Amino acid sequence: MKLAITGKGGVGKTTLASTLARLYADEGRTVLAADVDPDANLGLALGLTQEEVDSIVPISKMRQLVEERTGASDANQFFKLNPYVADIPEKYSRDINGVKLLVMGTVDLGGSGCVCPEHVMLKAVLGTLTYRKNDVVIMDMEAGLEHLGRGTAANMDQLIVVIEPGARSVQTYRNVKRLAADLGIQRVRVVANKLRDPEDEQFVRSAIPAEDLLGLIHYNPEIMDADRKGQSTYDFSPQAIAEIRKIKAILDRDEI
Numbered sequence: 001m002k003l004a005i006t007g008k009g010g011v012g013k014t015t016l017a018s019t020l021a022r023l024y025a026d027e028g029r030t031v032l033a034a035d036v037d038p039d040a041n042l043g044l045a046l047g048l049t050q051e052e053v054d055s056i057v058p059i060s061k062m063r064q065l066v067e068e069r070t071g072a073s074d075a076n077q078f079f080k081l082n083p084y085v086a087d088i089p090e091k092y093s094r095d096i097n098g099v100k101l102l103v104m105g106t107v108d109l110g111g112s113g114c115v116c117p118e119h120v121m122l123k124a125v126l127g128t129l130t131y132r133k134n135d136v137v138i139m140d141m142e143a144g145l146e147h148l149g150r151g152t153a154a155n156m157d158q159l160i161v162v163i164e165p166g167a168r169s170v171q172t173y174r175n176v177k178r179l180a181a182d183l184g185i186q187r188v189r190v191v192a193n194k195l196r197d198p199e200d201e202q203f204v205r206s207a208i209p210a211e212d213l214l215g216l217i218h219y220n221p222e223i224m225d226a227d228r229k230g231q232s233t234y235d236f237s238p239q240a241i242a243e244i245r246k247i248k249a250i251l252d253r254d255e256i
Contacts, residue, residue: 001251002130002155004148004185006141007162008172009039012193015223015233016162017140018045019244020251022234025098030135032089033099034126038106042140046096047232056094058105059125060118072117079117085124089132097232102129106142123148130155143172145179153183157254160214162191165200170207177212187254189214191247215247 003020007013014037021033035042043053059065065088066072072079093100104122126148129137145153161176163169177188192204195218205213222237233240 001136002157003137003160003251004139004141004145004156004158005160005162006143006145006176008143008169011162011164011169012217012223013037013160013162014041014045014140015240016160016191016193016217016244016247017138018042018232019234019241020248021046021099021136021138022097022232023241023245023248024136024138030132031099032093032102032129032132032135032137034102034104034129034137034139036104036106036122036126036139037142039142040103040105043094043096043101043103044230045232046099046101047235048094048096048101050230052094056101056103058103059088059092060105060122062092066117066121070117070120079120081120083121083124085121086128088125089129097234127155143176145176145183148183153180153185156185158187158189159185160189160191162193163204163208164194165192165196165203167207173208188212191215191217193217194219214250215243217243217247 005013005017017033021031025031033042033046040058043056044050069083069085070079089100089102093102104125126139159176159180161173163173173190180188190208190212191214192208195201195204195216201216204216217240220237220240223233223240226233226236
C-alpha cells in the first residue's frame with residue numbers, strides 16, 4: 001500500500017495521513033510515514049511533543065549527508081543524480097506509536113527550476129520508499145506534486161486529495177488530478193473533510209465523480225481540541241477514527 005495524500009494547507013490531510021498510519025500500525029503492519037510538506041506537522045499528529053518535533057532535522061537539511069551521498073561540495077559542482085539512499089528510511093526515521101516517521105523537508109528552488117543536490121536527494125529517497133514491497137508507505141504531501149518524479153509516481157497505488165466543501169477546494173482536486181495524469185498516476189481519489197450538514201455532503205457528491213469519492217469526514221470539534229492541546233487525533237477522537245476506518249476499509253479492498 002503506497003499512498004500520497006495531498007491538499008491545500010488546513011484541509012485536514014495530516015489528520016488523515018496520521019490516523020491511517022496509526023490504524024495500519026495497530027494491525028501489525030510496517031508503516032513508514034513520510035512528511036513531505038514544508039509546514040511539517042505529521043510528527044505532532046502522530047503523537048510526538050513539540051520539543052521532539054523540533055529536534056528532528058529534515059533530510060533536505062542534512063548537508064553533510066547530502067554531500068556524502070551525492071558527491072556535491074563547495075569545491076565540486078558536479079554530483080550524482082542517482083545517489084544511494086536505500087538505508088536512509090531505517091537509519092533516519094523516528095519511531096512513534098508503531099509508525100516510522102521520516103521528515104523529508106523541502107527545497108526552495110527560487111523559481112529557477114534548477115536541479116540541486118538536495119532536490120535530487122529528496123526524489124531519490126521518495127523513490128526508494130515506493131519499492132518497500134511489504135510496507136505501508138504514506139506520504140503527507142503539499143498541494144503541488146513537485147517532489148514526485150515520474151518514476152516515483154508510477155509506483156504509487158493512489159493519490160488522495162483532501163478537500164473541504166467549497167469551490168476552491170474542488171478546483172484544487174481538479175488541478176492535482178491533471179498533474180497526476182501527467183506523472184502517470186492512474187488513481188486519484190478524494191476525501192471530503194469538515195462536512196457540516198447534508199448540504200455540504202450534497203455539494204461534494206455533485207462536484208466529485210462517484211468513482212473518485214473515497215470517503216467523508218464530518219466537522220468534528222474533537223479534532224480541533226486535539227490540535228489545540230498538541231495531541232494526536234488518534235488518541236482523542238473516536239468519531240474521527242470511526243470515519244477514517246471506513247476509508248481504510250475501502251483502501252484495503254483496493255489492495256486485495
